[in-house]
Amino acid sequence: MFDFGILFPSVLNGLTTGAVYALIALGLTLIYGVLHIINFAHGASLMLALYAVYFLKERLGIDPYLALPIVVLGMFALGYALQRSVINRAGHGKDENILLATLGIAIVMENLALLFFKSDTRNIDTAYSLSTVAIGPAMIAVPKLVAFAGALVVSGILFWIMGRTDLGRAIRAVAKEKEGAKLMGIDVDHVYAMSFGIGLACLGAAACFLLPAYYVNPQVGGGFVLVAFTIVVLGGMGSFVGALIGGLLVGVVESLGGLYLGESLGQIGIFAIFIGVVLFRPQGMFGAKA
């Protein structure tokens, strides 16, 4: 049962999947940490980003990795615009209204995709889609390895933005004390929109790393939503280090769950972690105690 030759590849595979999960969760935790809203459109936004990567490749022949700046910028713009035009106006100071608004946005996005792209599942072909490298006894797909490295780089950039730039300081100030930040001359609406934009930009990056080894259809986001929330809660809502480590952990749990429980039951491990954490340690691994 604890055969290293089976366990090691499984753990490694989980880590590479987990890195992409972390990327998705980083965006979500930023949005939650600053705006204190649960973004139910996160999965649908990821789906849009995946379609963008797909069509850039199929129509214009742009390699997913080269498409990264385009998709990241596009998703940032979408997030900024959505926050300013819809979500900000829907709030009226009540969380449930924002929750409904993001839910409505998700419904619109998913069904627009259904309308324009049909329900077909699509994937792309690249020279490296199926290539693998050997690490010890494990054969790891090259796209997954790239995704792992990419996720680390993007999280690094995010840490740098949050820790070292004026924007990052403004975001942290708004997250902590909105009224105080306003008094210091920070444009709170702008910071909110920037946070939402950066949150979706992370999804753009995640999509570029995911698609070479994954697929896209209008419903693809749904599977990621609860996983991303699990990671965010596990790491402590609003914690970036937590999201990164939580993402890797969840990837490994899913991979091992699949190994020992079978494909369909494997995901149960994720939800079991989720429920356990929420009940017994709601502040997460790295969150401050509420």
Added chain:
Amino acid sequence: MSAGNRQLAGIALFAVLVGCVPLVTKSGVTLNFVMMALYATLIAQAWNILGGFGGQFSFGHALFFGTGAYVQAIAQLQGGINAWVALPLAVAGAALVGLFVGALSFRYGLKGSYFALVTLAFAEVFRILALSVNFTGGGVGLMVPLRESVANLQFASRAGYLWVVLAMVVLALLVTWWLRNGRFGAYLQAVRDNEDAARAVGVNPFRIKLAAIGLSAAFMGAAGAFYVQVFQYIDAGIAYGPAVSVEALVAAIVGGMGTLWGPVLGAVVLHLLSDLTRNLFGELPGINMVIYGTVLVVIVIFLPRGVAGLGLSVRQLWNAKQGGRHD
């Protein structure tokens, strides 16, 4: 007449008017529409008990719906139990699951987004379990054989189903009336508005919330059992998927939370909307849901208190014009 009695009279009038629909028309389309709108009202009102009056935002009410549906189907298929007898079992099963999830969540003081997410996670766990075990039919689902007769809770005409679900809705409305006017409802709303203050005056928030989730889940279970009787089929995706959870909370919030008629309004408005758009653009997949989602966002932006809130605003305007009279 006091406000409470006026509401009771309103419920009676509603029951009689809607109950007469099958006597006035034999149109299958009309009867089907009314039946489905009532069904949507039932799940919205069930959600409203916990979400609207209790302030606990469940995102996984499918958990109770699916449990009711599966108990109803399994009791008939595996147990050979009559559908009418299975119905209270389904309601009880759903209520038990509600009490279990509620006991866990409220024991640890979960609220707000955490409660929403944990209910969603429980629904997912049940969905995966229902897909993986045998007695739910796994991925194939369960088919209840068609034996149309009143004794089997299966009707040749939509009229029979309409009356059954109408009875359930009227019961839910009566419970909501009781929440608005009775002592338990006052406690529940006190806990919603300020838990610490409620505790300070001797209310036990844990027990109050637990009772509310049990009640809410029981009505969801009834809706699940009703679904099985109408469509004779259930699978894990229908039972525990997010669609039912979303439908319940959207109708309740769009209509107006914590009100008697809000969920009814919300369910009817949303059903009219999706029927209308489906008739207009039937051939194009997804467009009716695009419009549904857009209208949802527009309502949230412009009617933050729901459709019932619009009625309230109009009445306030009216009262102001009448020289500030209040009733």
